[in-house]
Amino acid sequence: MTENDFHDKSFDESTKTKLKLFEKYLIKWLPVALKNRYYNNINICDFFCGPGKDEKGEKGSPLLILKNLKYYAKQILESNKHINILFNDIEENKINDLKQFIENWECNNPKISNKITFKYYNKDFEKLF
Secondary structure (H helix, E strand, C coil): CCCCCHHHCCCCHHHHHHHHHHHHHHHHHHHHHHHCCCCCEEEEEECCCCCCECCCCCECHHHHHHHHHHHCHHHHHHCCCEEEEEEECCCHHHHHHHHHHHHCCCCCCHHHHCCEEEEEECCCHHHHC
16 A cells, blocks of 8 residues: 555545546446447456445546446436446555455346456556556
8 A cells, every 4th residue: 555545534625526527427428338339348447446336435537337227227228238347446455445345235246247357467557557
């Protein structure tokens, strides 16, 4: 763990703004991607995912992705799309925390599980990208 761990404190205002923009993008983009007839796979990559939340439990990008997957579960199930989600963080403990959370995720049921694949990495961004 780094000395000044970003996730061991509350998100600052600039991070909260970034997360709001990211969620607005997901809300608008995911239904369009689900309806596109030209491809069968949707890839969502979060190369700096962290554990998914800050120290107060405020949702980070991984939990916002899950929230929107749950919101669009009906459209996901009706589509012919498969969603691949890549989560990466250089700190293995953060990936392990996120992976454990996702394994217990309430929307993780057999029907939608067949349409979504989660991949977890603990690699340097430049090497993984």
